[in-house]
Amino acid sequence: MLRCGRQATATRYDSNFHHFHLPETHLLLTRKTSVLLMAALALIFVSPISSLATNAAGTAQTAEPGGYRLPPPELQAIVDAPRGPQFKLGPQKKNALLISLPGLPGIAEVAQPELKLAGLRINPRTRAASQFDFGTGLSLLDIQNGQIREVSGLPARARIAETLWSPDERWVAFSRWADDGVELWLLDVRKAVAHRLIAERLNAITSAGFSWSNGSEQLFVRLLPQHQKPLPLAPSIPSGPNALESKGGKLTQNRTYPDMLKTPADADLLDWQLQTQLAFVNLQGQIRRTGPVMTLSKALVSPDGRLILTTQLRRPYSTTLPIDRFGQLIEVWSDTGKKVRTVAERPMRERLPAGNDAVQAGPRDVGWRHDKPATLYWLEAQAGGDPEAHVKVHDVIWQQAAPFDSPPQKIMELGWRFGSIQWGSDQLALVTENWWKSRDTRTWRIRPGVPDAKPELLFSRKSEDQYAHPGTPVMVLNPAGRQVLRTSADGKAIFLTGTGASPEGDRPFLDRYDLVNRQAVRLFRSQAPYYEEVIAVLNDKGSCVITSRESNEERPNFYVRDLAGGEAPRALTQFAHPLPQLRGVKKQQIRYEREDGVDLSATLYLPPGYDPKRDGPRPVLMWAYPREFKTAEAAGQVAGSPYKFNRISYNGPQVMLARGYVVLDGPTMPIIGEGKKEPNDTYLEQLKMSAEAAIEEVVRLGVADRNRIAIGGHSYGAFMTVNLLTHTRLFRAGIARSGAYNRTLTPFGFQSEDRNFWQARKTYQDMSPFNFANQIKDPILLIHGEQDNNSGTFPIQSERMYQALQGLGAVTRLVMLPNESHSYRARESILHMLWEQDRWLDLYVKNAKGEAGN
Numbered sequence: 001m002l003r004c005g006r007q008a009t010a011t012r013y014d015s016n017f018h019h020f021h022l023p024e025t026h027l028l029l030t031r032k033t034s035v036l037l038m039a040a041l042a043l044i045f046v047s048p049i050s051s052l053a054t055n056a057a058g059t060a061q062t063a064e065p066g067g068y069r070l071p072p073p074e075l076q077a078i079v080d081a082p083r084g085p086q087f088k089l090g091p092q093k094k095n096a097l098l099i100s101l102p103g104l105p106g107i108a109e110v111a112q113p114e115l116k117l118a119g120l121r122i123n124p125r126t127r128a129a130s131q132f133d134f135g136t137g138l139s140l141l142d143i144q145n146g147q148i149r150e151v152s153g154l155p156a157r158a159r160i161a162e163t164l165w166s167p168d169e170r171w172v173a174f175s176r177w178a179d180d181g182v183e184l185w186l187l188d189v190r191k192a193v194a195h196r197l198i199a200e201r202l203n204a205i206t207s208a209g210f211s212w213s214n215g216s217e218q219l220f221v222r223l224l225p226q227h228q229k230p231l232p233l234a235p236s237i238p239s240g241p242n243a244l245e246s247k248g249g250k251l252t253q254n255r256t257y258p259d260m261l262k263t264p265a266d267a268d269l270l271d272w273q274l275q276t277q278l279a280f281v282n283l284q285g286q287i288r289r290t291g292p293v294m295t296l297s298k299a300l301v302s303p304d305g306r307l308i309l310t311t312q313l314r315r316p317y318s319t320t321l322p323i324d325r326f327g328q329l330i331e332v333w334s335d336t337g338k339k340v341r342t343v344a345e346r347p348m349r350e351r352l353p354a355g356n357d358a359v360q361a362g363p364r365d366v367g368w369r370h371d372k373p374a375t376l377y378w379l380e381a382q383a384g385g386d387p388e389a390h391v392k393v394h395d396v397i398w399q400q401a402a403p404f405d406s407p408p409q410k411i412m413e414l415g416w417r418f419g420s421i422q423w424g425s426d427q428l429a430l431v432t433e434n435w436w437k438s439r440d441t442r443t444w445r446i447r448p449g450v451p452d453a454k455p456e457l458l459f460s461r462k463s464e465d466q467y468a469h470p471g472t473p474v475m476v477l478n479p480a481g482r483q484v485l486r487t488s489a490d491g492k493a494i495f496l497t498g499t500g501a502s503p504e505g506d507r508p509f510l511d512r513y514d515l516v517n518r519q520a521v522r523l524f525r526s527q528a529p530y531y532e533e534v535i536a537v538l539n540d541k542g543s544c545v546i547t548s549r550e551s552n553e554e555r556p557n558f559y560v561r562d563l564a565g566g567e568a569p570r571a572l573t574q575f576a577h578p579l580p581q582l583r584g585v586k587k588q589q590i591r592y593e594r595e596d597g598v599d600l601s602a603t604l605y606l607p608p609g610y611d612p613k614r615d616g617p618r619p620v621l622m623w624a625y626p627r628e629f630k631t632a633e634a635a636g637q638v639a640g641s642p643y644k645f646n647r648i649s650y651n652g653p654q655v656m657l658a659r660g661y662v663v664l665d666g667p668t669m670p671i672i673g674e675g676k677k678e679p680n681d682t683y684l685e686q687l688k689m690s691a692e693a694a695i696e697e698v699v700r701l702g703v704a705d706r707n708r709i710a711i712g713g714h715s716y717g718a719f720m721t722v723n724l725l726t727h728t729r730l731f732r733a734g735i736a737r738s739g740a741y742n743r744t745l746t747p748f749g750f751q752s753e754d755r756n757f758w759q760a761r762k763t764y765q766d767m768s769p770f771n772f773a774n775q776i777k778d779p780i781l782l783i784h785g786e787q788d789n790n791s792g793t794f795p796i797q798s799e800r801m802y803q804a805l806q807g808l809g810a811v812t813r814l815v816m817l818p819n820e821s822h823s824y825r826a827r828e829s830i831l832h833m834l835w836e837q838d839r840w841l842d843l844y845v846k847n848a849k850g851e852a853g854n
Contacts, residue, residue, distance in 0.1 A: 004544040004562030004570075068107070071834040074581075074658040079104065079650045079830055081578045086135070087558060089546065091477035092169040093538050094143055095189060096558075096572075099135035099160065104827035111819040111826075116259035117270045119322030120205065121789060121821075127224060127273065128161070128182050128204035132825055135160035138172075140192055143546070143560065146572055151187060153194040162208040166216035167481040171283070173210055173219055175202060184210055184221060186283065197285045200224070203276045206297050206323075212481040213280060214305025223277045225293045232272055234265040244319060252351035253358065253748050253756060257322050258789045267317045271295050278308060280335065291337040297323060303480035304373035307340065307402060308333045309366060318348060325349040330366055332376070332404070341404050343376065356436040356754040357387035357394075357417050369448070370423040370482035374402035377411065379418050387417070387437065397421070397431070399448060411448050412455055416440065422473050424485035424494075426450065428515070430458070430473060436754075439463045439630045443470075445515060458518060464634040467503075470520070471496030471511055474537050489540045492516055497534050500525065505589055506641040508533035510563075512542050523563055531643040532559075546572070550645040552587055553577070582648050584608035585657055589642040590701070594693035596686075599636030602667035602694060604703070605646070607657045612702045618662045619708035619846045620698060622731075623653035625717040626669040626687065628679040628752040635670030650830050651823065653712060659838060661846075662703050667694040669720060680753050680763050684727055691724055707732065707852045710845045712837075714738055715793060715822065716751055719769075722801065725776050726769040729853030733779040733844035735837055738793050738822050741801040742770040746792045773804040779811035779844040783833060785820030793822060813840070 070076060085098040114130045115122040121130040136158055138151040159177040166173070172187040174194075181201030187194040202209030203222045213220040242263055261267055276296040279289040291308070298311035314327035330343040344363040352358045359381045366378040377399045383389030395414040400406070412431060419432040419441065426449020434441045442460040447453040461468040474495040476486040487494055493514050500507040508531070510524040523542050526532040530551050535558075538544040543564035550556040555577060559569035577583065586606040594600055610618065629635040648654045653663045669690045673679030679686075691711070698704035711731045713721045718739025725734045740746060743764040747757035757764045765771055784798035795816065802814035815836050817829045824830055 004538070004560055004565065004567070068828040068832045069835040070831055071838050072659070075650075075655060075834045075838060076831060077581065078579060078648055078655055078658060079827065079834070084555070084575050084578065085139075087141075087573075088163060088165070089143075089536055090165050090169040090189075091167055091481075093536055093546070094169055096141040096143060097163060097165070097172055098139045098141055098148070099163065100137035100139070102134070102136045104830065105132040105825060107819065107826040107828040109826075110829070115269065115273065116789075117266060117273070117323075118261050118317065118326070119257055119259050119324075119789075120270075121259065122205055122273055124273070125179070126177055126181050126204070127201065128177070128209070129206070131161060131177075134177065135163075138163075138174075138187065138194065140189060141572065143572065149192040151192050151194050161204070162210075164208070164210070164212065165477075166212055167477050167479055168216040170216060173197075173212065175204060175209060181224070182209060184219070184281070197283075198281055198287060200287065203274070203296075205273060207299075211301065213301045214303070215479055215481060217283065218305070219281045220299075220301040220305070220308075221279050221281055222296065222299060223279050223287075223289070225275050225277050228272070228275055228293075232265065232268040234263070234269070238263075242319075249351055251354055251756075253354040253754070254320065254350075254352070255748050255750070255791050256746050256794070257320070257791055258794065260321070261317055261319050267315070270317070270323075271313070274313065278310075278333075280305075289337075290335055291333050291339075297326075297328070300368060301335075302368050302374040302402070303370060303478075303482050306335050307374050308335065309343070309368060309376070311366075314345070316348070318350060321348070321350065330363070332402075340402075343378070353384065353386040353388065354754070354756070355387045356749075356752075359385040359395075359417065361385045363398075365418070368482075369399065370480075371425055371429075371478070371484050372401065373480075376400050376402075376404075377421075387435075395433070409451070412444070412446055416442075422475065422485050423448075423482075424487065425491075428485060428487070428491070428494075430485065430494075431455070434463060439634075458513075458515075462631065462634060464629050464631070466499070466501035466634075466637055466639070469498055469501060470513075471498030471509065474510075476537075486537060487540070488512070488542075495523075495537055495542050496520065499533075501637060501639065503638055505638055505643075506531070510534045510537070510542060510545065524561070526643075529643055530554075531641045531645075551643055552585075552646050553583060555645050579648055582608060582646070582658060585646045585648070585654075586610075587642060587644075587646055589638070589640060590697060591638065592693055592697040594689045596689060598632050598670060598672065598689075600668045600670075600690060600693055601638045601640075602697075603640055603642075603665045604698065604701070605654055605657055605663040605665060606703060607660050607662070610660070610662075617699070617703060617705040618660065619710070619841070620662045620664060620704040621653050621656050621710050621712060621841065621845075622664040622667060622691075622694060623712050623717065624667050624669050624694075624720060625713055625715075626671055626683075626720050629670050629672045630679075631674055632670075632672055635668070635672050639668065640666065650834060651714075655834065656837070656841065659841075661841070662698070664694060664698055664704075667691075678753075678755070678760070678763070680760070680767060683763070683767050684723065687720065687723060688728055688730075691728065691730055695730055707850070708845050708848050709852070710734060710841055712736070715790065722769040722776075722780065723767070725778050725780055726772045727775065729777060731778060732848050732852050733781070733840060735781045735783070735840060736798075737783045737833075738785060738788060738790070738798075739782075740793045740797045741768065742797060743768040745794070745797065750792050770801055770804060773801070773810070774808050776805060776808075776810050779840070780805065781813050781815070781836060781840040783815045783817065783836060785822060785824060785829075786816050786818050787820060788822050790822035811844075 083101040088097040140149045161175045163174040176183045182204045184197045186197045210221045274295045295313045300309045312329045327348045328346040332340040349360045361384045363378045369375040380396050382393050383391045393413045395418045397411040398408045400408040414433045416433040416435040419434045422430045432443045439462045441463040443458045444455040446455045459470045474486045475483040478484045496511040500509045507526045511520040513520045532547050532549040534545045536546040548556045558572040561569045588604045591601045671679040710733045712735035714737040718736035721734045721736040782798045805812040
């Protein structure tokens with residue numbers, strides 16, 4: 001039994017081994033071509049500058065020859081800083097798994113071939129979803145005494161992809177990527193020894209490929225078929241044109257998706273890749289295959305391990321929709337390979353009603369209740385799934401227990417759209433429903449095992465009102481290995497954790513919520529100068545917890561806390577600062593007001609050693625991402641915390657602190673549409689007001705030179721950047737990464753806009769900076785991944801924007817990063833990105849002459 005108050009020596013890591021894991025977006029995508037050819041081209045011949053650039057005098061010039069460039073050493077050091085381990089606490093809270101992480105992958109690895117099929121990106125060599133971020137080592141941390149044991153038995157190239165604790169915490173199952181496929185491995189926690197469990201390879205395209213079944217005695221796996229026919233080859237000579245035809249019908253709202261199927265050969269290839277043999281594997285490595293080979297998108301074993309819920313694809317396939325919109329056959333099979341029941345046959349979801357609250361009619365989101373041996377639940381939309389229908393009930397939750405010989409039971413009728421459910425018992429489950437149009441959300445307590453029991457409303461608020469967020473229920477793993485609600489010993493209370501948004505910033509908390517009187521008692525709240533959040537509750541009183549604590553100069557470390565005894569927290573880890581050369585960065589959460597009275601906030605970073613009074617104003621990089629709101633009150637709420645660790649990530653703007661810039665990160669850019677007004681109808685006016693207010697505040701604080709401020713952003717932030725350069729002269733230059741600039745290319749909605757182009761033509765046109773490219777007078781750097789797979793941000797968006805600017809004589813540069821997707825993964829790509837950004841800011845901001853806007 002773990003004692004909260006027992007003291008143990010904190011684990012200290014060698015500076016060359018475990019360090020802080022810098023946050024990053026995991027994106028992974030490559031070209032469908034020969035690995036050797038692409039690697040050679042990428043490393044030797046390919047220049048990421050493939051277009052013309054224009055200098056300040058307006059003279060066209062070709063991009064310089066050469067390949068990837070290196071930024072200054074201080075920026076390289078940030079990219080190559082050692083990464084700290086991932087921390088995965090075991091379900092019994094006795095041990096934690098530490099997964100050591102290597103540096104960034106090289107372009108030769110990122111440029112390996114991959115298939116782009118129906119929205120999936122597949123590594124054809126391993127039959128797995130494309131991935132480049134792997135663990136290279138494992139160790140076990142004893143929560144009781146703080147000791148670490150290194151795991152032995154791992155191969156020299158241990159590319160560890162997925163890890164999963166057994167419910168009893170005696171084992172960790174994990175997948176290792178070998179050269180010829182994905183292997184299943186098993187770690188004996190008591191011995192700290194790992195070994196390959198089976199020789200057969202996993203199919204890990206749409207899931208990890210393995211899960212624990214019926215506790216900790218066996219694993220449910222997806223195997224590659226034993227005697228699969230050879231890979232179908234695409235014909236070298238086309239059999240005819242590829243045609244699309246619409247027979248007409250009601251208005252539908254399909255956004256622009258990348259990586260769609262294009263030919264019948266693509267459909268055959270998708271089928272071949274998804275072919276799967278389901279099986280069970282015991283701890284001795286014995287395999288028991290079950291059922292036929294299937295074209296699977298999903299397979300879920302029941303908590304008791306006796307039934308399998310399968311989702312198979314059904315033709316015809318679409319060339320405009322992703323795989324989750326294809327036709328589906330949903331069935332239940334026994335663990336012995338006998339079909340038990342057909343749950344639903346869902347047609348292709350080609351036409352959905354308009355709006356973000358729209359869903360398809362018929363059964364959807366079928367799954368197993370986590371708290372029962374084998375009980376299915378699913379949703380059924382009413383009124384055809386149309387959010388515009390004036391009905392009292394929009395969704396119904398149903399359940400049916402095995403052996404499915406009794407009629408389904410209605411659990412609950414929902415007035416809005418289903419959001420989530422947390423299972424606990426027949427007496428307790430929590431259901432959350434939402435309505436996007438009004439930003440409403442509410443949570444109900446239901447009794448799924450009590451017929452005709454009325455739901456009890458627990459929480460109701462606007463989803464954008466973070467100050468009123470009650471928190472998220474604490475979950476615990478039950479003996480079957482499923483997440484269920486953690487309750488007090490008497491079952492009358494649950495526990496809630498949350499970020500604790502407040503006017504003082506985020507202050508994470510732990511509450512004990514009484515289900516009888518519906519009152520919360522605060523057990524813990526983060527206190528300055530730390531940002532501390534509860535990551536695990538260790539007893540049913542909520543008095544013993546594990547937290548993650550950080551401060552401006554202390555990276556997150558893990559502690560055991562006794563909330564009842566008042567003892568000092570006991571450190572479990574003592575991870576070193578990843579970038580000691582950047583100690584001394586000063587961070588401040590600032591608040592200010594825009595012209596229309598809306599409260600705004602931002603995080604201001606000052607470089608080490610900089611004193612505004614002594615050194616005067618500096619050049620500034622402002623980095624933002626707009627958000628839509630329905631109320632000014634919610635838009636004005638403070639986000640973030642002044643006490644979080646100063647994370648200097650190469651993906652964010654803080655990296656430029658190493659070059660002496662002042663950074664204004666996340667200045668709120670709210671776009672508000674109250675009542676029946678749509679936010680985007682006044683997008684430009686509100687965007688300009690927010691930018692002007694941010695500039696005035698940093699100038700007032702004496703840290704910003706008004707004439708040397710740059711604006712930048714990624715994705716929707718890039719869209720914001722180009723709009724601000726189009727419609728204002730507030731900034732010296734801009735950096736726009738992976739954005740979209742012509743909204744006629746996303747005619748069926750974008751971001752939070754659920755109207756289509758023909759319903760809001762003027763809004764779409766006014767928000768498209770491409771339409772006003774002739775107004776851009778300040779230099780703009782466009783960066784984009786050549787293989788962007790994000791909906792709406794196709795590479796052509798940056799290519800056409802560049803062509804317009806170049807033709808109009810603007811100062812601009814386009815950088816297309818080979819083999820990169822919406823975010824960038826290869827070390828060479830990220831280093832080159834920083835070289836481009838540093839060069840651009842140095843040329844057009846730091847050393848700018850005269851006043852901005854001239």
